[in-house]
Amino acid sequence: MAEVIAEARKLSKQYKDTKALDDINFKLKRGNIYGLVGKNGAGKTTLLRILTGQAFQTEGNIALFGESSYEGLSKGRKRIGAIIEEPGFYSDMTAEQNLEYYRIQRGIPGKRCVQEALKEVSLLDTGNKKFSQFSLGMKQRLGLALALMNKPEILLLDEPINGLDPFGIVEIRNLLLKLNQEKKITMLISSHILSELSNLVTFYGFLDQGKLIKQLSEEELSAECSKYLEVKVDKAERLAALLEIKLGCHAYKVTSDYSIHIYEYLNQPEIVSQMAVQNGIGLSSIGLKEMSLENYFMQLVGGNVDETIYEK
């Protein structure tokens, strides 16, 4: 079992009129890339800010590396790198000059860490180029270099992919994967776009109006978003019984009295429809459906959309 290196227990944060976090329980395990997904205002930044000590909870507590005392948290925070707000880089300074400025300001000993961090994010060769001449992707990577300077074990990244073009998204995603796999850095990454995190995240938490409404692994999410036959009938329970008895099929989910999702026979819906009709079940429709990541998210946080591939 992987070690829990950051944890929130019954964590709430009340701003004057807003409950930004409401009874959050979550665990970040070593080696994981945890994706925190929620619409704007869901509370993602607030959670990250509490972990870094930039904000304080009104109820509950947090633990870092198993420690929840004031001293323990201060020590733990030295092992974290974070990009929560856009770091204020100087536009007329180079990548190296900007990092050197922050190195001194933060009291990080040894100049070498600047070059090492720039190397990690492939910005060593930017030479005299000023920050103002950087692409958005380069600016994001410099932010990441800043967060890497203290050789963190955990990276907390607030919307690191926001605003990037598709090329920039792939670049940052690959970089984060490399840091996770080669440097064994555990990550907590927030986003308001679920699909941005795919191919990157190992565990998801969905935050809505301050509540962590669902947590699941990448495999579980893929299974929930897989293709299925949606069958609308007059008696879903009876169809379920027939699926088991007549077809030996257990891969189904009854979603209402009149609807059932079947994860087999995707290319042979007629097997299901014939069996239903032959056994006196009223069939009103059968169609192949697939839940996209964004639609899954919408369904969780209030919308209700899905995609039909074909309808019979």
Ligand SMILES: Nc1ncnc2c1ncn2[C@@H]1O[C@H](COP(=O)(O)OP(=O)(O)OP(=O)(O)O)[C@@H](O)[C@H]1O
């Ligand atoms: N300093 C503050 N004072 C009052 N309310 C705040 C403060 N910071 C955040 N909030 C409120 O708390 C709620 C959660 O905000 P938070 O920034 O954590 O959400 P978020 O999911 O990160 O969204 P976004 O991506 O838009 O930043 C919002 O309703 C926000 O308006």
